[in-house]
Each structure stands twice: as C-alpha cells, then as structure tokens.
Amino acid sequence: MNSKALHSVKVVIKNAIKISLSVALVAATHAQGQKSDWKTVDQMSAEDKALFDPNHATPRDASIPYIPAEKFPFKAPYTAEEMGYRSAQFSHISRWSHSISDVFGVVTSSGYVNQGEWACFVDFSQPGIEGYINSPVGQELGRWMLYETFPPESEGAQQLWIPIRSDKVEKKRLEFFYYSPSMRRVRRMPEPRRDQRFANNAQTLDDVMGRDPWEFQWELLGTDVLYETARFPATRSSITWNEPGKGFVERPVSSIKLMGDDFDHYTSDGGVETWVLKATTKEDWLPDYNEKYLIVWVEKHTFFILRREKYGHDGRLITIESRMSEKENPALGDLGYTSKMGTYWNIDHDLISYSFHDAHQPRVWSDEQKNMIFKAEFMPREWLFEPIPSQLRLDSPDEFFLRPHLYPDKFPNHRNTTLPPDVQSRYQQQEIAKKLVFETE
Amino acid sequence: MFEGGRMIKNFVKLFVLTMLMVLSTVQASTLSNTLSKIDRSLATFDPLGKYVRKPVEKAIPRLKFRGFVRQWSDMLLEKNGTIGSVNQDYRFLQLQNLFELQTSYYIAPGIDVNAVSHIMYDGVYDWQNSDGLSADRSDRTNELYNTSERILREFYISYRKPSFDLKIGKQQVAWGKMDGQFIDIVNGMDRRESVQLESEDYEWRRLPTWMANATVYLGKTTVQMLYIIDFEHDRGAAPGSPWASPLGVASKNITVGTSRPNADTFRDHQYGLRIDRSAGALTYGFAYMYAWDKNPVERIVGTTLSGSETVLQVHNRHERLHHFGATADYATTLQNVPWVGNIPAVFRIEALYTNGVRFTDADKRTDALSGTITDGTVKRDTVRAAAAIELALPSRTTFIFQGSWYQTLNYKEGLGYGFGGGISDEWSFIPLIHAARPFAFSKDRLKLEVTAFPLINGSDTGWGGLKTKVRLRYKFSQFLNGEFRYTGYDTGGANDYYGQYNQYDNFGWELNYEF
Numbered sequence: 033m034n035s036k037a038l039h040s041v042k043v044v045i046k047n048a049i050k051i052s053l054s055v056a057l058v059a060a061t062h063a064q065g066q067k068s069d070w071k072t073v074d075q076m077s078a079e080d081k082a083l084f085d086p087n088h089a090t091p092r093d094a095s096i097p098y099i100p101a102e103k104f105p106f107k108a109p110y111t112a113e114e115m116g117y118r119s120a121q122f123s124h125i126s127r128w129s130h131s132i133s134d135v136f137g138v139v140t141s142s143g144y145v146n147q148g149e150w151a152c153f154v155d156f157s158q159p160g161i162e163g164y165i166n167s168p169v170g171q172e173l174g175r176w177m178l179y180e181t182f183p184p185e186s187e188g189a190q191q192l193w194i195p196i197r198s199d200k201v202e203k204k205r206l207e208f209f210y211y212s213p214s215m216r217r218v219r220r221m222p223e224p225r226r227d228q229r230f231a232n233n234a235q236t237l238d239d240v241m242g243r244d245p246w247e248f249q250w251e252l253l254g255t256d257v258l259y260e261t262a263r264f265p266a267t268r269s270s271i272t273w274n275e276p277g278k279g280f281v282e283r284p285v286s287s288i289k290l291m292g293d294d295f296d297h298y299t300s301d302g303g304v305e306t307w308v309l310k311a312t313t314k315e316d317w318l319p320d321y322n323e324k325y326l327i328v329w330v331e332k333h334t335f336f337i338l339r340r341e342k343y344g345h346d347g348r349l350i351t352i353e354s355r356m357s358e359k360e361n362p363a364l365g366d367l368g369y370t371s372k373m374g375t376y377w378n379i380d381h382d383l384i385s386y387s388f389h390d391a392h393q394p395r396v397w398s399d400e401q402k403n404m405i406f407k408a409e410f411m412p413r414e415w416l417f418e419p420i421p422s423q424l425r426l427d428s429p430d431e432f433f434l435r436p437h438l439y440p441d442k443f444p445n446h447r448n449t450t451l452p453p454d455v456q457s458r459y460q461q462q463e464i465a466k467k468l469v470f471e472t473e
Numbered sequence: 474m475f476e477g478g479r480m481i482k483n484f485v486k487l488f489v490l491t492m493l494m495v496l497s498t499v500q501a502s503t504l505s506n507t508l509s510k511i512d513r514s515l516a517t518f519d520p521l522g523k524y525v526r527k528p529v530e531k532a533i534p535r536l537k538f539r540g541f542v543r544q545w546s547d548m549l550l551e552k553n554g555t556i557g558s559v560n561q562d563y564r565f566l567q568l569q570n571l572f573e574l575q576t577s578y579y580i581a582p583g584i585d586v587n588a589v590s591h592i593m594y595d596g597v598y599d600w601q602n603s604d605g606l607s608a609d610r611s612d613r614t615n616e617l618y619n620t621s622e623r624i625l626r627e628f629y630i631s632y633r634k635p636s637f638d639l640k641i642g643k644q645q646v647a648w649g650k651m652d653g654q655f656i657d658i659v660n661g662m663d664r665r666e667s668v669q670l671e672s673e674d675y676e677w678r679r680l681p682t683w684m685a686n687a688t689v690y691l692g693k694t695t696v697q698m699l700y701i702i703d704f705e706h707d708r709g710a711a712p713g714s715p716w717a718s719p720l721g722v723a724s725k726n727i728t729v730g731t732s733r734p735n736a737d738t739f740r741d742h743q744y745g746l747r748i749d750r751s752a753g754a755l756t757y758g759f760a761y762m763y764a765w766d767k768n769p770v771e772r773i774v775g776t777t778l779s780g781s782e783t784v785l786q787v788h789n790r791h792e793r794l795h796h797f798g799a800t801a802d803y804a805t806t807l808q809n810v811p812w813v814g815n816i817p818a819v820f821r822i823e824a825l826y827t828n829g830v831r832f833t834d835a836d837k838r839t840d841a842l843s844g845t846i847t848d849g850t851v852k853r854d855t856v857r858a859a860a861a862i863e864l865a866l867p868s869r870t871t872f873i874f875q876g877s878w879y880q881t882l883n884y885k886e887g888l889g890y891g892f893g894g895g896i897s898d899e900w901s902f903i904p905l906i907h908a909a910r911p912f913a914f915s916k917d918r919l920k921l922e923v924t925a926f927p928l929i930n931g932s933d934t935g936w937g938g939l940k941t942k943v944r945l946r947y948k949f950s951q952f953l954n955g956e957f958r959y960t961g962y963d964t965g966g967a968n969d970y971y972g973q974y975n976q977y978d979n980f981g982w983e984l985n986y987e988f
Contacts, residue, residue, distance in 0.1 A: 138916075140512070140916045141509075142505065142508055142509035142512045142513075143509050143512045143513035143516060144512040144513075144515075144516065144916065144918065144950070145516040145950075145951065146948065146950075146951055147951055172753075182951075183951040183952060183987070184522065184539050184541070184952065184987040184988050185951075185952070185954070185985075185987045187539055203806040203808055203815050204754075204804070204805060204806040204817070207753075207754060207804055208804070214673065214676045215647065215672070215673065215675070215676065216645070216646075216647035216676065217647055217649070217650045218650065219650050219802075219819075219821075220756060220802040220803075220804050220819050220821070221804075221819060221863070222804065222816075222817035222818050222819045222863055222864060222865035223804070223806070223817040223865070224817070224865060225817065225865055225867065228867065228868075228869060229869070229917075231869055231911045231917040231920075232911075232916070232917045232918070232948070233917075319814060320814040380913075381913060381916055383916060400635050400636075401635075403635075403636075403690070403692060404635040404636070404690065407690075407693075407751070408751060408756065409690060409695040409749060409751070410690075413633065413638055413688075415633060427517065428513075428516060428517055429512075429513050429516050470509050470513060471505045471506055471508075471509040
C-alpha cells in the first residue's frame with residue numbers, strides 16, 4: 033500500500049471513529065434527557081385511568097353551547113377536553129393582574145441575536161380562563177401596558193394590548209395601540225394575525241395570548257414524565273433573577289426546577305408527570321389556521337403546559353415550545369403557576385426564541401393607576417412610572433438556550449419529529465457541544 | 474474637494490477591494506461561515522453603550538441618556554445639467570451625518586429636566602465639485618448645525634402627576650397619526666428635502682419652539698393646552714441647495730422686508746387646544762389652534778421703477794390662522810375575505826379646516842402694476858383631509874391605502890400657494906399606496922417597503938406626477954441597522970409638484986447605530 037492510500041485509509045478510520053463517537057454521544061445525551069416513561073392510554077396505570085374520563089360527548093352548557101356543562105375547574109375524572117380547558121389557564125402572559133420584566137430574544141443559526149426587554153403592567157378585569165369563558169363576547173378582559181426598554185432603537189416605544197372575548201362570530205381578539213417615540217404618535221394598529229410568527233421571533237400571537245380551548249378537538253394520547261424543558265447551555269452556569277422583595281438573586285441553572293421550588297409532586301428522580309394531549313383545530317372555528325394540531329404535555333395535577341408541539345397541515349413539525357414554571361400567585365393555588373421562562377423553536381427557519389418573565393409581582397391596581405397607566409393617552413407621556421430592572425439578557429450568542437429535546441421515540445403514531453437535514457445536523461452538534469453550534473463552527 | 478465622477482470610481486474601487494477581501498475570506502471558509510462570524514461579532518457591538526452610556530449612568534444615577542449616530546446619503550442616478558432654474562452639476566443630494574443625544578435628569582418625584590441635542594454635517598457642499606450648490610454660503614445651517622438654536626434641539630422641564638402633565642421649555646409636539654401632515658400643525662418644519670421629506674423624518678426635521686404644554690387626563694377624555702411663545706417658520710429647500718425647486722424664477726419684485734411674529738409681543742403668541750376621547754374600538758379627537766401661517770405671503774406695499782420697468786415692492790408677512798382639526802380611528806376584523814380569510818383592519822381619518830389663509834392673487838398683482846391700490850392677496854379657507862385603511866395581511870405583510878385631499882374653498886384662477894389648499898390648483902388628491910413585509914429567508918432581518926404617491930390635481934391641471942419609494946431595510950444587530958432606497962419621480966409636467974423633479978431619481982443608503 034502506498035503512502036497516499038495509507039493516508040486515505042487513516043482519514044477514513046479517523047472519520048469513522050469521530051462519527052461513531054458523535055452518534056454514541058448523541059445517543060447517550062438522548063438517553064439521559066429522554067427516559068422512556070411515556071405510556072399510551074391503554075398502558076396507563078390504574079391510578080391514572082381513574083383520573084381520566086374517556087367520554088367525548090359530555091353535556092353542553094345551556095347558555096354557551098360550545099363549552100362543557102360541568103363548571104370550570106371541573107372535577108376528576110377529567111375528559112381530554114376538560115384537561116384542555118384547565119391547561120388554557122396557563123397562557124404565556126399570566127391571566128391575573130401583575131407586573132413583570134419580559135426579557136426575550138431570538139437567535140438564528142448564524143448567531144444573529146435580537147433581544148428585547150419590556151416592563152409589562154398587566155391588568156385583568158376578568159382574570160383567569162374562567163373569567164375569559166364567562167365574559168360576554170366582545171367584552172374587553174383587561175389591559176396590558178408594555179413599555180420597551182431595550183434595544184436602544186425602541187427604547188420608550190410602548191404597546192397597549194386590550195384582549196377581547198371572541199368567539200366564532202366575533203373574531204377580534206385584541207385592540208392594539210402602538211406608540212413610537214421617533215414618530216411621537218400613538219397609532220391604533222390592526223391586531224397581529226393569530227397564527228403568524230411575530231417578525232424576528234418564533235412566537236405567534238396565540239402563543240402569547242393563549243388559545244381558546246373550544247376551538248380544538250381534544251384527545252388524550254397518554255402520560256409521560258419530563259425531566260427537562262427549556263435547556264441552558266454549558267456556557268451558562270448561573271442566572272440572576274429579580275425576585276420582588278429580595279432584589280437580584282443569583283441561581284445556579286442546575287438548581288432551577290421545571291415547576292419551581294414549591295411544587296410538591298416531583299417524582300423521586302426529579303421528573304414531572306404529565307398528561308399528553310392532542311388538540312386538533314376545528315375547521316369551522318379556525319378556518320385556514322396554520323396549525324393543524326398541537327401535542328401538549330400538561331403537568332398532571334395543575335395542567336400547566338410544559339411542552340407544546342405545533343404541526344402543520346402537511347404533518348410537519350413547525351414549533352416546539354418548552355416552558356419552566358414557578359408558582360408566582362400562591363393565592364390561586366394550582367391556578368397560580370406562571371410561565372417563568374420558555375423557549376420556542378421554529379423548525380422551518382431554525383429560529384430559537386426565549387422569553388423570561390422576571391420580577392413577577394401579582395398586583396391590585398388602584399383606580400388611579402388604572403385610569404392613568406392603562407390608556408393609549410398615557411403612552412405619549414413616555415413615563416416608565418415603575419422601572420423593572422432585569423439582568424437576564426444574554427451577553428453573547430454563545431449563552432443562548434439549546435433547542436429543546438426532540439423525543440423521537442415518544443408517541444410515534446402522532447408525532448413526526450423529522451427535521452430538515454441541515455437543522456438535524458445543527459441539532460446533533462448542539463447535543464454534543466451542549467451549546468448552540470453556529471454555522472462557522 | 475474632488476469631482477463627483479472620480480468619487481464614484483473610487484467607491485467602485487473600494488467596493489471591488491472589499492469584495493476581494495470578502496471572497497478571499499470565503500476561500501478559507503464559506504460565505505455563510507463568514508456572514509455568521511460577522512453576525513456573532515456584531516451581536517455584542519455597542520461601544521458607546523458599553524463604554525459611555527453604562528458608566529455615565531452608573532456614576533450619575535439620576536441621569537439617563539441615549540442617542541444615535543446616522544449616516545444618511547442620497548445620490549442622483551444621473552447628473553442632468555440645467556433643469557429649469559437649477560444647475561444640476563452634482564450627484565449627491567445629501568451626505569448627512571447626524572449625531573443625537575437625548576438626556577433626562579431626575580430632580581424630584583415627577584420632575585425631570587430633558588434635553589435633546591444634535592449636530593448635523595451635510596457633506597454635499599464639500600465633498601463634490603459643484604457650481605450649482607451654494608446654499609452653505611448664504612446660510613451655514615444648510616451644511617452644519619453650528620448655532621445653539623440648532624444644536625440644543627429640545628430643552629424643557631417636565632412636571633408629572635397622575636392626572637396632569639406640564640412641560641415648559643423648547644419642545645416639539647406632534648399631532649395626528651397619518652402619513653403626511655394633516656393636524657400636525659404645531660411646529661414649523663425644515664423641509665430641505667422638499668418632496669422627499671418623509672413622515673418618519675419629521676422627528677429630526679421639526680423645528681421645536683418655546684412653549685408651555687399642559688395636559689389634563691380626565692378618565693376617557695384628555696385635554697391638551699398649548700401656549701406657544703416662540704415662532705419658528707418653515708424652512709424650504711434654499712436656492713443653491715440640492716433640492717432647490719427647478720421652478721424657481723428670479724423675481725423682478727423688490728422685497729422690502731419680512732415681518733415675523735415676535736416672542737416678546739404678547740399678541741403674537743399662539744394657542745392650541747386638543748381634546749381626545751376613546752370609546753372601545755373608536756378613538757376620536759378635536760383640535761383647535763390659533764396660529765401663524767408658517768410661511769409668509771408677499772403683500773404689495775407699492776410699485777417702483779426698475780430701469781424702465783414698473784415692478785412691485787413686496788413685504789413678506791405671516792398671517793394669523795384659525796385651525797380646526799378632527800381625528801378618529803376604528804379597529805375591526807374583516808371576515809371571510811376571499812383568498813386571505815380574516816383580515817385585521819384599522820380605519821383612520823383626519824381633517825383640518827383652516828380659516829383665513831392668505832394667497833397671492835395674480836389678477837390683483839396685474840392690477841397693482843397698472844396703478845390700482847391693492848396688497849395683491851386674497852383670503853380663502855382650506856381643507857386638508859385623509860382617510861386610510863391599514864390591513865394585516867398574511868406573511869406579515871402590511872398594506873395601507875390612504876387617500877389625501879387638499880382643497881382651496883372658493884378657488885379662483887391665479888392663486889399662489891396657500892396653507893392646506895390644492896397644489897397650484899383648486900384641489901389635489903394623493904391616493905397613497907404602501908405595502909411592507911419582512912422576508913422569512915432572512916429570518917425577518919430584511920424588510921421591503923414600497924410606497925407610491927400619485928398626484929392628481931383638479932379642476933384644471935390634472936395629473937401631477939408620481940413619486941415612488943422602494944426601501945430595503947436590514948437589521949445587522951440589535952444596535953445597527955441599514956437601508957437601501959430608491960426614490961423615483963415619473964411623469965407629470967415640468968411645472969407639476971412631482972413632475973418638476975422628474976430628473977431627480979435617486980438611490981440612497983442609511984446606516985444607524987443606536988446606543
């Protein structure tokens with residue numbers, strides 16, 4: 033064998049070893065993060081089966097014919113539909129009056145990062161999903177005033193969101209005002225389209241405002257145990273939260289649990305038991321909606337949404353949302369959990385968004401505050417009447433969250449986790465490096 | 474100074490060299506790798522934020538500041554030599570560099586002192602060889618903001634209570650929410666870019682004035698009161714500036730002076746009142762302003778002989794005006810629209826009726842030359858109004874249609890320009906069409922905007938030309954963004970509003986760094 037051929041053989045062997053090691057590492061990573069605890073309905077434990085009512089045709093409410101007759105928050109055993117209604121309590125923006133610093137961002141596969149930081153003041157006159165269900169159609173549910181503090185380009189810009197109870201006839205879900213400091217003008221804007229990504233983000237309007245449970249056909253696929261949802265990279269060992277009353281508190285990322293510190297139902301190995309639901313859009317309610325169905329992992333006791341996958345009409349996986357929670361409003365019991373932080377991975381464009389809700393504080397707004405803050409006329413005053421500082425913005429693309437787990441083996445009859453080859457490659461590299469691997473690396 | 478053609482050649486050389494450098498890098502890696510490296514290095518590029526803003530704000534916690542640096546250029550596609558009264562021997566219409574700093578100092582709860590300072594240098598006069606450009610010699614501010622009045626743009630103290638705001642000092646107030654100016658009447662404007670001044674530039678082009686600005690918030694109603702001591706007149710594109718009108722004809726009239734409202738004279742002060750109210754999906758408001766016309770009108774004060782010819786002696790004077798405005802908007806969702814399903818939509822209207830606008834009258838001027846005693850002007854009322862619909866279409870596409878109407882009431886032939894009226898005619902109509910969308914392949918960093926401004930005049934002159942603007946905006950990072958744009962002026966006659974600029978098609982770019 034000449035030296036050239038020998039060299040070629042060496043290169044082939046080296047590459048083979050590299051590929052084998054990579055595959056082994058990816059497999060090991062998957063094995064660690066993806067313990068196969070999922071069960072179909074048939075395989076569920078007797079205890080779980082006792083909590084589930086497989087009935088699809090439950091009586092309807094006399095005054096609102098499209099909702100169940102049994103009153104929210106329902107009693108066990110729960111139908112899949114009732115689980116869906118319970119999970120609807122946990123929209124991205126908590127359904128009670130509060131203030132937060134919303135720190136969010138997006139990263140592309142090239143490492144372009146775009147972040148934002150908003151001081152959010154939220155007033156709900158009709159709190160909770162129950163308040164939403166029972167409000168007359170067309171009525172406003174509350175007011176959200178969002179003051180942008182980052183990036184410098186939009187510092188001082190403000191948005192006023194007025195969510196509205198909608199139904200099959202009254203489609204408007206939002207009154208939307210925008211104040212641009214560079215134009216010094218408040219403009220009433222058309223509401224964003226529900227199923228369309230915001231520009232420079234993987235989230236849609238429905239991801240933020242929540243979906244109406246009666247617009248979907250609910251089915252229970254089974255149960256699962258989750259150990260990880262939003263994932264920090266190896267480059268970020270701690271984060272600093274703003275905790276009202278305590279100020280900035282540094283937390284090792286390894287100590288952050290899926291349902292927060294006060295959750296009583298972690299499994300012995302730190303997992304969280306979930307119901308896995310399939311929500312298929314009803315054509316008559318959501319014609320031309322981008323998403324055909326959602327697969328949703330909801331915590332078994334609270335029904336908090338820990339993971340949600342969105343699938344298109346062609347069956348492709350569009351987005352994976354993964355969330356971590358904290359009980360920020362203990363007065364509401366199991367309904368007081370919030371989306372503390374979450375990631376949204378848009379697979380079509382390999383776009384990863386994150387959102388942190390820092391410094392969450394339940395609020396009771398005074399009449400004076402309501403009359404002052406939550407009005408379009410307040411915006412030109414450019415008055416950040418209560419700054420909510422946060423330290424959660426990323427300093428570099430390397431600190432960005434990982435893409436969520438794929439769990440290709442779970443519920444394979446209902447889930448298609450095939451990725452485009454380039455995205456698959458980046459996903460695998462990320463699993464090995466434990467941080468995002470951009471196009472140069 | 475160097476010649477424009479050579480400058481372009483140098484730009485081309487520089488571009489080729491840059492491309493060669495990029496390509497050589499590409500050899501070592503791939504194009505996407507190079508772009509990715511640029512993306513990741515730009516992600517944290519914020520030198521003024523990191524090394525100036527943060528340390529200063531840390532050292533002086535009561536002080537907040539931010540700012541931006543902007544490079545802003547427009548270049549004619551061709552030099553066209555003599556056009557009407559203009560010698561277009563230049564290529565660049567603007568080479569502007571603007572640095573702005575906004576500061577706010579907290580004094581006590583509800584009391585802040587705010588200042589906005591900026592400095593602008595326009596290289597068009599120095600960086601190209603032109604005989605046609607001379608406006609920097611008659612007024613240096615055409616080239617450089619070198620006066621305290623220009624540099625200290627805003628300076629006011631604000632006092633805020635939950636139901637009351639008071640701002641006293643030099644400031645600008647923007648009324649209205651349409652594309653273009655309808656009830657936006659409070660401040661004068663620097664219109665150096667003439668027909669190319671766009672709504673998003675008003676912030677930097679308004680001329681702030683000294684005033685007291687109080688707003689009372691009464692539940693769903695807001696009442697704003699303005700007491701304006703100072704007066705700033707509009708600045709147009711000066712003769713010898715890149716956008717000087719080709720229609721400008723050297724007047725034979727002799728101007729004997731210009732009278733402007735005086736801040737020291739109580740009766741010259743201006744007053745404004747605005748009331749807004751919101752009721753669910755509908756918001757509406759009314760405005761009144763007792764103001765001065767921002768542009769003076771020539772009044773004949775006599776005649777004299779210039780050689781053997783009798784010419785008019787004119788005196789420029791501003792006229793008192795009563796403005797009555799109204800604004801409203803309404804949001805809805807249009808349902809089951811063919812092809813696109815449900816479409817969120819907003820309707821907006823805005824109108825301004827102005828009483829007592831003074832116009833020059835060609836007939837009276839002719840009479841004056843024959844010995845009749847007249848000031849050569851007439852008074853008319855005008856209406857300018859706009860109605861718009863904005864739609865949120867699929868693919869993050871925004872579509873706006875805005876019909877803008879300008880009317881001179883009781884119009885007669887021979888009237889000159891007057892505030893709010895038709896453009897050299899009884900009425901003018903601009904059915905503006907705007908569409909914008911970001912591109913998903915660029916991860917929404919690239920955005921295309923197309924706007925068309927057709928102009929129709931009546932009842933006499935008809936078609937007045939078409940202005941088209943195409944913009945490509947790109948976000949380089951959280952702190953840096955840029956834009957390429959093309960602005961074209963087509964059709965219309967040489968005497969028309971847009972038509973006069975038919976040989977001013979231009980290509981421009983903009984680079985912004987905000988910290």
